[in-house]
Amino acid sequence: MTGTERFERGWEKLMEVDGEGGKRVVDSLQAVAPDLARYVIEFAFGDIYSREGLTLQQRQLVTLAALTAQGGCEPQLQVHVNAALNVGLTPREIVEAVMHCTPYSGFPRVLNAMFVVKRVFEERQLIEEV
Structure with a gap:
């Protein structure tokens, strides 16, 4: 190529x-x-x-988890929360993916990520869908 x-x-x-x-x-x-x-x-x-091998939805779940676990990636997480919605993930699936990181990456990183999720949902008027 x-x-x-x-x-x-x-x-x-x-x-x-x-x-x-x-x-x-x-x-x-x-x-x-x-x-x-x-x-x-x-x-x-x-x-x-x-x-090949993963759907775009699966790729976004992995991306959300990686950015949440890494921490300090809030600008990139904002882009990828929007991307997750663009490829068809539901607000509930996004919340669950971020919450699932809690035992692996800890409360501070998950809380920071969840505030990004909340901001994106508010901007897209999706907060009621969670």
């Missing part, structure tokens, strides 16, 4: 998963680190997100 094909495949997957949120992330990197923006597109979405 050529670099152009890899980029195009990654861009299509980024738009499918993250939509405008993903575009904003890539655009925000262009002035300071355009190579990093390209890596996000080519590697994360062109190579990893485009693999």
Whole structure:
């Protein structure tokens, strides 16, 4: 696969998963680190997100858990909570995925993640659906 094909495949997957949120992330990197923006597109979405074996919903559950467990990733978590909704996860599934991290990563990280979830749900007027 050529670099152009890899980029195009990654861009299509980024738009499918993250939509405008993903575009904003890539655009925000262009002035300071355009190579990093390209890596996000080519590697994360062109190579990893485009693999077979997991659905986009399953990939987002894994991503939510990883960002929650790592902590300190609230801006990225916000993008991926929106992405999880974009690919069809329900608000309840998102809440449960984050809560499931509590015994593994602890209350502080889960609380921080849940406040991000809450903010996204409020912005999208989904708070009543939980």
